Amino acid sequence: MARQAPELDYAKWLARWDKQQESFNPNRERRFDAMFDVLEAWLPRRFTALDLGCGPGSLSARLLRRFPAARVVAVDFDPVVLRIGQGALRGLRDRITWIDADLGARGWTTQLRTRHFDAGLSTTALHWLSPVRLRRLYYDIGELLRAGGVFLNGDILPWEAKRRNLRRLVEGIRRHRFGGKSLQAEWAPWRRWWRDLEKESALKAEFRERKSRFSKPHGASDLIPLDFHERALRRAGFRDVEVVWQELEDRILLAVR
Ligand SMILES: C[S@@+](CC[C@H](N)C(=O)[O-])C[C@H]1O[C@@H](n2cnc3c(N)ncnc32)[C@H](O)[C@@H]1O
Incomplete structure (x- = not known):
């Protein structure tokens, strides 16, 4: 009789995800809280984000957890993380809808069942998009949010390259904090998470699909500066x-909005 593969320990992989994200972003929890403080001040108790x-x-x-009357539509294009999230947050099933969509592609919003949101949020994610796609995404978000709705992007939004003294300051502090380690070394826990997770045979199909979708790695050197985001958002209304x-x-x- 064929033996069934053991169920993945989704909660463990989500906890390990949080740990590796925090290793290069020690302010992560404070940043989440600050975003939610804005939502609390701005929105009614019941909202969709x-x-x-x-x-x-x-x-x-x-x-x-913080807003018991809220609902979320969660979008990502990576089948591996979507499966971890769906498994780990099973208990919230009736309040969260998962959408597998490429935010950089035209027409991704047609996959949404509702087009009326009170808030849009994103953390450590939109730096994956090229400037052209990011600009288009901001238009899309503008169309999905109701008037008076809010968009919050929590990410590394650097000063422009020509502001060399500020860039040098940030780089100096970062090196000091991380004991002089390079950016590559900072990402070691992230890489380890992916390497270990790939050993889970239950995720073979998702990893195969992931590789076909994300062929090009992204790097910190591509980060789009703050003023580009500001201009693009204003242009999007x-x-x-x-x-x-x-x-x-x-x-x-x-x-x-
Ligand atoms: C560093 S993770 C951050 C995840 C989560 N927001 C957090 O803070 O833990 C970046 C996420 O952006 C997703 N992503 C990158 N490009 C995307 C795209 N074009 N469409 C949808 N999701 C994308 C990746 O798959 C990944 O899950």
């Missing part, structure tokens, strides 16, 4: 566009 580039659902899980929290270049950019 989009989590863009949700990964295995860290932001969505925290949001649903957002009115107030302001940084509402920051720690060096790790910021939350708020945009009001």
Whole structure:
């Protein structure tokens, strides 16, 4: 008789995800909290939010815990993290909808069952998109949010390259904090998470699909500067566009529809 593969320990993989993300972003929890403080001040108790580039659902899980009447639509294009999230957050099933979609592709919003959101949020994700795709995504988000709705992007949003003194300052502090380690070394826990997870035979099909979707790695050198985001959001019809929290270049950019 064929033996069934053991069920994946989804909660463990999500906890390990959080740990590796925190290793290179020690302010991660404070940044989540700061985003939720904005939602609390801005929105009614009952609201629907989009989590863009949700990964295995860290932001969505925290949001649903803090706002018991809220609902989330969580979007990602990576079948591996989607499966981890769906498994780990099974208990929240009736409040979270998972969407497998490429945020950089035209027409991705047609996969959504509702097109009326109070908030859009994203953490450590939109830096994967090229400037052209990011600009288009901001238009898409603008169309999905109701008037008065808010968009919050928590990510490394660097100063422009020509502001060399500020870039040098940030780099100096970063090196000091991480004991002089290179950026590559900072990412070691992230790489280890992926390497270990790939050994799970239950995820073979998802890994195969992931590889076909994400052929090109992205790097920190491609990060799009803050002022590009601000301009693109204003052009997409957002009115107030302001940084509402920051720690060096790790910021939350708020945009009001
Ligand atoms: C570093 S993870 C962050 C995940 C989560 N927001 C968090 O804070 O833990 C970046 C996520 O963006 C997703 N992503 C990258 N490009 C994407 C795209 N074009 N469409 C949808 N998701 C994308 C990746 O699959 C990944 O899950």
